[in-house]
Amino acid sequence: MLDQVQRDSIIPDDRLMLPGISHICLVVYDVEKTARHWADAFGVGPFTIRTVETPETRGEVRGEPAAFTLKFAYAQMGPFVLELVETVSDSAIYQEHLEAKGEGVHHLGFNIPGSLDCELEKWDRAGFKPLMVNRRELSQYGWAYMDTESTAGCILEIVCDPALGWWQTLQMTGDFEALKSNAK
Helix, strand or coil: CCCHHHHHHHCCCCCCCCCCCCEEEEECCCHHHHHHHHHHHHCCCCCEEEEEEECCCCEEECCEECCEEEEEEEEEECCEEEEEEEEEECCHHHHHHHHHHCCEEEEEEEECCCCHHHHHHHHHHCCCCEEEEEECCCCCCEEEEECCHHHHCCEEEEEECHHHHHHHCCCCHHHHHHHHHHHC
């Protein structure tokens, strides 16, 4: 596998290049219930659960400003993270998936170095538009779900934010123990 310096030296700035999958996301109706099921049935965990509120000034759905609140659960599974997501408020993307397909795989996530705007420009030149964008306070960082279902078989998420790899270094046992005790 290429390290970042090798990758940067051989991949043109204008070419899409996905690294290994960082996470697989399932859209669910209830994050806590689903995390508890994965822990009990499959031994996956510990999970960290958090709620993310995105104001209209930093969120977009299909190119239009949008505010949304999402609840996430994360657990490390070997080389990648299992991410569960639940809509708390105003996220048409997840509701559409739930209505059309029910709970299940929503997207594959990839950590991409560089700024979100530069990466979105590359994807646009390649013919892919973002379905949903969430920018951080520093707008060059964030993530976007790309409209790739018809060509890749699923939505691909580009994560251009060094801070969003936080789950890979967390000690998540406290959240998992709380989750297990709430299940009883």
